[in-house]
Amino acid sequence: EDQVTQSPEALRLQEGESSSLNCSYTVSGLRGLFWYRQDPGKGPEFLFTLYSAGEEKEKERLKATLTKKESFLHITAPKPEDSATYLCAVQTPYGGSQGNLIFGKGTKLSVKP
């Protein structure tokens, strides 16, 4: 069974304290791995797509990397406005439509000033 596991479930950081979020996946095949950000009471907001091991993408203080079994979301010098739940999702070749994603439970990030 295809599965996505995110760790830790919750992470508390001080402003400026860099850290990483982990997403490990067990799938029959990987078409793409996605990172989304979700604020309370809102829908997920797209951040990155990664397709192959070794690929990296960056956006402001966020950097996503991908290996054959996991992905990391690195947060450099976070600010309070980075507080949110970060969701990882995978798309598999056998999962139907391109938008049929398997999501992890997310990591809830809190950044204190």
Place this chain on the structure above:
Amino acid sequence: DTGVSQNPRHKITKRGQNVTFRCDPISEHNRLYWYRQTLGQGPEFLTYFQNEAQLEKSRLLSDRFSAERPKGSFSTLEIQRTEQGDSAMYLCASSLPSTTNEKLFFGSGTQLSVL
């Protein structure tokens, strides 16, 4: 606002009642998805439309659930004879087809509470 719009934002109903949610996708997006998210969990795929055609349904979508997208524009999701286990956030997303990267744009969801 040109994002995905969902109404109502909140719905409280009694067990056994029928409810209907509406989703207005981004206007040029021909693909539309419904997901369900319960507290502490990630979203789970329910169904997919390309234009007006419903092309994919999850096994989570029991026969009490029905979704439509008449004329390929807005979509509705109806739940008949609601149960307490139906309490969740119902998310709609839309996208444009892409050969490399289908980016989903989510609405803010409809929070359903079944009493």
